[in-house]
Amino acid sequence: MARGFPRRPKEGDFSSPLRSAAVAARVGLWLGVCFGIAFLTGLYSHFSQDTPPWLTLPTRPVNLYRWTQGLHVLAGTAAVPLLIVKLWTVYPRLFARFPAGRRDLVLTGLERGSIAILGGGSIFQLMTGLQNTAQWYPWRFNFRGTHYAVAWITIGALLVHIAVKLPVIRAAFGSDVEARQPSDRAVTAERSAGLSRRGLLRATWLASGVAVLTTAGIAVPALRRVSVFGVRSGSGPQDLPVNKSARAAHVTARALDPSYRLELRNGNTVRRLRRDELLALPQAARTLPIACVEGWSASARWSGVQLRDLLAIVGSSADVDLVVRSLQVGGAYSVMDLPANFVRDDDTLLALGLNGEDLSIDHGFPCRIIAPARPGVLQTKWVASIEVAR
Numbered sequence: 001m002a003r004g005f006p007r008r009p010k011e012g013d014f015s016s017p018l019r020s021a022a023v024a025a026r027v028g029l030w031l032g033v034c035f036g037i038a039f040l041t042g043l044y045s046h047f048s049q050d051t052p053p054w055l056t057l058p059t060r061p062v063n064l065y066r067w068t069q070g071l072h073v074l075a076g077t078a079a080v081p082l083l084i085v086k087l088w089t090v091y092p093r094l095f096a097r098f099p100a101g102r103r104d105l106v107l108t109g110l111e112r113g114s115i116a117i118l119g120g121g122s123i124f125q126l127m128t129g130l131q132n133t134a135q136w137y138p139w140r141f142n143f144r145g146t147h148y149a150v151a152w153i154t155i156g157a158l159l160v161h162i163a164v165k166l167p168v169i170r171a172a173f174g175s176d177v178e179a180r181q182p183s184d185r186a187v188t189a190e191r192s193a194g195l196s197r198r199g200l201l202r203a204t205w206l207a208s209g210v211a212v213l214t215t216a217g218i219a220v221p222a223l224r225r226v227s228v229f230g231v232r233s234g235s236g237p238q239d240l241p242v243n244k245s246a247r248a249a250h251v252t253a254r255a256l257d258p259s260y261r262l263e264l265r266n267g268n269t270v271r272r273l274r275r276d277e278l279l280a281l282p283q284a285a286r287t288l289p290i291a292c293v294e295g296w297s298a299s300a301r302w303s304g305v306q307l308r309d310l311l312a313i314v315g316s317s318a319d320v321d322l323v324v325r326s327l328q329v330g331g332a333y334s335v336m337d338l339p340a341n342f343v344r345d346d347d348t349l350l351a352l353g354l355n356g357e358d359l360s361i362d363h364g365f366p367c368r369i370i371a372p373a374r375p376g377v378l379q380t381k382w383v384a385s386i387e388v389a390r
């Protein structure tokens with residue numbers, strides 16, 4: 001009846017001795033390291049953007065977010081070749097027979113279920129993460145919320161997987177890479193004709209290293225020239241890249257309007273200041289990075305007014321949470337919460353100048369927020385109002 005259809009493969013059909021516990025465990029270890037780094041730096045990034053009231057995040061070192069987010073993107077990038085090799089190594093197991101006994105069947109079902117979640121979650125995280133670094137959003141769901149939720153699911157499945165496989169992992173690391181393990185059931189050939197397991201591992205590390213080097217220019221200026229996959233080139237007005245231009249944010253007319261006033265609000269006390277009045281206040285200059293969640297970052301020299309001087313005008317101390325609104329209407333970045341420890345910080349400025357010039361419109365003219373150790377998404381451009389949170 002089934003003539004003409006290819007038969008379903010069996011595990012034993014895949015006979016490459018490169019597919020082995022020895023290779024799977026070694027690639028898996030580095031994959032686990034990358035996932036661990038991405039998970040921890042991801043948590044930090046998520047809580048930076050959505051800080052619960054009980055959490056106070058550090059304002060130093062000023063490059064903190066720059067480094068954690070650079071690491072996040074690089075760990076994910078390094079993981080791509082590792083995941084491909086890992087999946088190639090183990091996928092014949094998909095065709096393994098289910099055992100006969102009921103207990104074994106349940107255990108095998110659970111094991112394969114956790115692997116399905118782990119595999120699906122890993123592919124989803126790396127794909128959406130990479131697409132995000134390329135600013136390509138071909139989906140309808142909220143990126144950050146989904147990437148965060150799937151991260152927990154994937155890490156959970158990873159821990160289950162490591163626990164289940166611990167005996168195999170131990171045995172694999174306990175002996176030579178080329179040695180045959182009892183778990184290498186499918187292997188029929190003693191050695192493969194061409195590539196050795198060591199050779200495969202070397203090629204995998206190399207692929208991973210090349211992926212990192214060709215992306216690292218987003219965060220490490222010295223590598224910008226070899227960074228063919230780094231999406232941000234480092235160009236832009238005033239030697240700083242632009243993520244969203246004034247035109248794209250539809251703020252050009254309002255930002256250039258001569259009747260522009262910055263609104264300061266503390267309860268019922270409201271003051272409105274022109275840009276030249278802001279320039280007449282004491283000015284401070286700081287070197288601080290823009291560190292985009294997409295991974296690219298760049299340092300710049302900012303000048304402007306410290307928030308405490310602005311708050312004094314409306315009779316407030318600097319020991320308050322602020323709500324900052326942009327001239328931009330709608331969009332995720334038009335309103336930003338600034339916790340008190342960032343408000344108090346000497347380095348947090350309402351910037352009016354950049355790299356020795358007036359702030360250009362694409363960098364946030366008439367004024368923008370720049371604070372240390374914060375994600376780029378919170379460095380609000382085209383500020384309309386600053387209000388003491390109640």
Ligand SMILES: Nc1nc2c(c(=O)[nH]1)N[C@H]1C(S)=C(S)[C@@H](COP(=O)(O)O)O[C@H]1N2
Pocket residue numbers: 240241242243244249290291292293326327328333334362363364376377378379380381382
């Ligand atoms: N109002 C507003 N502010 C914004 C954005 C935006 O889209 N709208 N983009 C943010 C993002 S994602 C980054 S990385 C920085 C980039 O600042 P730059 O264009 O001056 O380099 O601005 C932030 N401020």
Ligand SMILES: [Mo]
Pocket residue numbers: 243291292293294376377
């Ligand atoms: Mo960003």
